[in-house]
Amino acid sequence: MPKILISRHVGDHAMSILSSSGFDLIVNSEDAAPSREWVLKHLADPEMAAMCLMHGQPSDIVDEELLNACGPNVKCLSTFSVGFDHINVKAANERGIKIGHTPGVLDDAVADVTVMLVLMTMRRVENGISLVKAGEWAQIPWAPFVNCGPSISHPSLTISFIGFGRISQATLSRLLAFTSTSHPPRILYTSSRARPDQVSIDQAFSEKFGVEIKRVEREQVAKQGDIVIVLASQNPQTVDFVNKEFLTWMKKTAILVNCARGPLVNSEDLAWALENDEIYGAGLDVVTGEPNVSADHPLVKSRKCVVLPHIGSGDYDTRNKMAELCVRNAINGAKGEALLAEVKV
Amino acid sequence: MPKILISRHVGDHAMSILSSSGFDLIVNSEDAAPSREWVLKHLADPEMAAMCLMHGQPSDIVDEELLNACGPNVKCLSTFSVGFDHINVKAANERGIKIGHTPGVLDDAVADVTVMLVLMTMRRVENGISLVKAGEWAQIPWAPFVNCGPSISHPSLTISFIGFGRISQATLSRLLAFTSTSHPPRILYTSSRARPDQVSIDQAFSEKFGVEIKRVEREQVAKQGDIVIVLASQNPQTVDFVNKEFLTWMKKTAILVNCARGPLVNSEDLAWALENDEIYGAGLDVVTGEPNVSADHPLVKSRKCVVLPHIGSGDYDTRNKMAELCVRNAINGAKGEALLAEVKV
Numbered sequence: 116m117p118k119i120l121i122s123r124h125v126g127d128h129a130m131s132i133l134s135s136s137g138f139d140l141i142v143n144s145e146d147a148a149p150s151r152e153w154v155l156k157h158l159a160d161p162e163m164a165a166m167c168l169m170h171g172q173p174s175d176i177v178d179e180e181l182l183n184a185c186g187p188n189v190k191c192l193s194t195f196s197v198g199f200d201h202i203n204v205k206a207a208n209e210r211g212i213k214i215g216h217t218p219g220v221l222d223d224a225v226a227d228v229t230v231m232l233v234l235m236t237m238r239r240v241e242n243g244i245s246l247v248k249a250g251e252w253a254q255i256p257w258a259p260f261v262n263c264g265p266s267i268s269h270p271s272l273t274i275s276f277i278g279f280g281r282i283s284q285a286t287l288s289r290l291l292a293f294t295s296t297s298h299p300p301r302i303l304y305t306s307s308r309a310r311p312d313q314v315s316i317d318q319a320f321s322e323k324f325g326v327e328i329k330r331v332e333r334e335q336v337a338k339q340g341d342i343v344i345v346l347a348s349q350n351p352q353t354v355d356f357v358n359k360e361f362l363t364w365m366k367k368t369a370i371l372v373n374c375a376r377g378p379l380v381n382s383e384d385l386a387w388a389l390e391n392d393e394i395y396g397a398g399l400d401v402v403t404g405e406p407n408v409s410a411d412h413p414l415v416k417s418r419k420c421v422v423l424p425h426i427g428s429g430d431y432d433t434r435n436k437m438a439e440l441c442v443r444n445a446i447n448g449a450k451g452e453a454l455l456a457e458v459k460v
Numbered sequence: 461m462p463k464i465l466i467s468r469h470v471g472d473h474a475m476s477i478l479s480s481s482g483f484d485l486i487v488n489s490e491d492a493a494p495s496r497e498w499v500l501k502h503l504a505d506p507e508m509a510a511m512c513l514m515h516g517q518p519s520d521i522v523d524e525e526l527l528n529a530c531g532p533n534v535k536c537l538s539t540f541s542v543g544f545d546h547i548n549v550k551a552a553n554e555r556g557i558k559i560g561h562t563p564g565v566l567d568d569a570v571a572d573v574t575v576m577l578v579l580m581t582m583r584r585v586e587n588g589i590s591l592v593k594a595g596e597w598a599q600i601p602w603a604p605f606v607n608c609g610p611s612i613s614h615p616s617l618t619i620s621f622i623g624f625g626r627i628s629q630a631t632l633s634r635l636l637a638f639t640s641t642s643h644p645p646r647i648l649y650t651s652s653r654a655r656p657d658q659v660s661i662d663q664a665f666s667e668k669f670g671v672e673i674k675r676v677e678r679e680q681v682a683k684q685g686d687i688v689i690v691l692a693s694q695n696p697q698t699v700d701f702v703n704k705e706f707l708t709w710m711k712k713t714a715i716l717v718n719c720a721r722g723p724l725v726n727s728e729d730l731a732w733a734l735e736n737d738e739i740y741g742a743g744l745d746v747v748t749g750e751p752n753v754s755a756d757h758p759l760v761k762s763r764k765c766v767v768l769p770h771i772g773s774g775d776y777d778t779r780n781k782m783a784e785l786c787v788r789n790a791i792n793g794a795k796g797e798a799l800l801a802e803v804k805v
Contacts, residue, residue: 125604146603171602195604223613227638231579234572238775240580243768244589250755252769257516257751258491259470259540259779266775268568292637293572406602410595423588424597430583430611434604 117188119445120157120166122149122175125195129438136446138164148172155184164188164449167441170196171406171425177202182210191215191448195441198376200349204460214458215444219281220436221428225346226285228427229374232398233290233342236370237264239396241421265341265368265395270298275340277356278347278375279304279320279330286344287324302328305336307352337364342372349376357381362388370396374427377403386413389420396420400427462509462533464790465502467494467520470512470540474783481791483509493517500529509533509794512786515541516751516770522547527555536560536793540786543721545694549805559803560789564626565781566773570691571630573772574719577743578635578687581715582609584741586766610686610713610740615643620685622701623692623720624649624665624675631689632669647673650681652697682709687717694721702726707733715741719772722748731758734765741765745772 118139124130124146133140141157143149151174157163163186168175175181177192182203192207193215204214235241243262246252255261272294276283287302294300302324310316313330320328333356336343343365347353357371357380365371371394373380382403388394396419402408405425414420428437444454463484469475469491478485486502488494496519502508508531513520520526522537527548537552538560549559580586588607591597600606617639621628632647639645647669655661658675665673678701681688688710692698702716702725710716716739718725727748733739735758742765747753750770759765773782789799 123603148601169602169604223638224611227579227612228583230638231576231583231585234576235580235585238573238576238771240576240768240771241589243771244586244766247753247760247767247769248755250753252751252753255751255769256493257514257770258468259514259783260776261774262769262771263774263776263779266569266777267572268775269777289637292634293568293575406597406600408592408595408597410593415592421589422592423585424592424600424607425602426583426585426588426607429606429608430613431605431608432611432614434608438604 117164118162122168125438128435129442133442148174158185161186165191165445167193167445193441193444199458204458213448215454216458217437217440221433222281222285224430224433225282225427229286230289232372236396236398239264242418267293268295272300272341273339274300275336275343276304277345283346299326303331303336337361341369345373345375345379354378355381359384365394368395372398374400377401389417463507465511467513470783473780474787478787493519503530506531510536510790512538512790538786538789544803549803558793560799561803562782562785566778567626567630569775569778570627570772574631575634577717581741581743584609587763612638613640615640617645617686618684619645620681620688621649622690628691644671648676648681682706686714690718690720690724699723700726704729707738710739713740717743719745722746734762
């Protein structure tokens with residue numbers, strides 16, 4: 116009887132789909148990551164056909180070691196995430212193992228948190244919360260411009276996106292409910308490379324959203340954006356995309372939000388930029404090295420920066436949809452059928 | 461030469477309007493509230509014609525004492541706020557003194573913060589930030605349902621408003637960019653009393669926003685709302701509107717957001733409800749007794765409640781618009797002309 120390995124309970128909704136799939140299930144019974152040994156041992160089982168795995172769980176990193184451990188019938192490794200920076204996709208594919216992931220279903224949830232972080236950063240919420248928690252509110256009572264920040268409905272704002280995929284577009288559609296209608300924002304974005312038909316692509320975007328949208332190079336998204344939003348995938352070209360040079364290009368009144376992956380923004384450079392008033396503030400749902408982020412991390416300590424523990428896709432409906440897609444990928448892969456969402460590189 | 465008293469610098473934009481108004485200006489030179497004596501002394505000046513004053517500044521509370529101190533030519537007291545719970549309007553009007561305030565110009569800014577608090581509360585951001593700041597992220601790493609909250613795009617959500625004036629409507633127009641389009645939310649609101657033409661009023665609202673909108677009584681906004689938003693003015697009928705009874709009626713999965721005035725929500729009852737899981741969480745921009753809120757206030761300490769230091773209208777553009785309206789009210793009042801925005805009770 117072929118088996119599916121589940122490295123962590125994925126919720127009642129998705130577990131019930133697995134239970135009726137006809138496969139034997141090997142489920143990590145702890146509400147914690149299993150040991151690497153446990154994973155490798157079960158993957159070596161000649162009857163193992165697929166695995167559901169987690170991003171950010173050390174046991175589940177798909178490297179040469181894990182791939183070498185796979186038994187002859189492992190056909191699919193399905194990650195409970197969109198990102199696949201923890202997976203050596205090329206090496207897996209070379210062994211005939213498909214990689215599944217969960218795009219699409221979390222776009223709305225991540226866009227919600229991105230807009231929330233834009234508002235929180237513009238309104239200096241990190242500072243506001245810290246002030247209240249320190250019992251300092253009475254020392255800084257209401258005054259005409261106390262605790263103020265830039266206005267999201269400021270006329271002719273420029274919003275810059277690093278990456279303009281589905282999540283960026285979902286974010287934009289929400290942001291347009293906040294920005295000025297009489298003086299709408301201008302949207303700039305950058306992507307890995309300009310397309311031959313870039314002008315018509317941008318024209319289609321502009322028509323879809325009813326505002327001017329244009330692809331530009333890295334320097335211009337930095338220099339012109341009042342709000343700079345990082346929503347690109349992590350790869351060697353995007354690591355450290357926002358570094359000291361980029362931050363120095365940014366307006367001193369501009370804010371930065373990262374809801375993609377930590378390494379796209381260099382933490383040391385960002386801490387330096389905040390400390391030196393090179394930018395107004397930052398909102399991060401992700402940070403390099405997470406979850407190993409200590410209380411004395413300079414970005415955690417800064418009152419100009421809010422750091423959230425990677426909650427972008429964290430609403431119950433979304434996580435259940437991700438879980439369902441993750442297990443359906445694994446089931447399809449185990450059967451030798453096409454995945455619902457396969458990573459190919 | 462008639463004079464205008466300015467109890468606090470209202471920013472360069474509005475000060476320049478005052479400077480060219482033709483009135484002599486008496487301006488508090490400190491970036492802090494003046495003493496009560498300073499205010500009363502200048503109000504007694506026979507040439508004093510109007511005053512620009514602040515909400516939440518103890519020196520500026522418009523009670524019998526302040527009104528009795530006014531010289532014979534004081535015609536207008538103009539507050540830099542929408543709310544006028546610090547002003548005895550009736551007593552002022554009986555003396556022929558008009559009360560100016562600043563409605564309209566801050567609707568968008570307060571709506572921005574209201575939506576932000578809805579998102580923050582649903583996504584348990586208070587808990588997330590506290591966890592990161594305590595260095596606990598590594599102990600609670602990513603897992604399928606860790607740090608999750610209810611989804612704002614959940615099908616057929618009910619959103620309840622206490623008060624459905626301009627700010628509530630601006631909030632709703634933003635929230636609809638986040639909610640499900642295939643299963644849109646139902647909107648309930650309550651107001652001081654049903655109108656004779658309530659059905660046609662609600663029909664007009666429903667058509668304007670493209671979702672079902674209906675006025676109901678207090679018990680129903682509490683019982684049916686997944687998101688309950690307080691945006692009513694403070695008066696004897698609204699103080700303690702959200703009390704233990706109301707909170708017990710609410711769903712255990714529902715959230716409460718207050719961006720109006722602190723006393724509309726009873727703090728002790730809310731702390732009790734959060735402690736006993738009567739509701740999912742709360743987001744407050746205002747709290748009774750502010751700014752005298754200590755670090756050990758139960759709502760400040762709760763990880764289910766975020767408390768912001770009354771930043772609702774706190775973006776620079778909005779505060780400059782409020783300042784302009786405040787000084788124009790004072791100038792018009794001092795001239796004996798109609799105010800741009802007068803409070804009447």
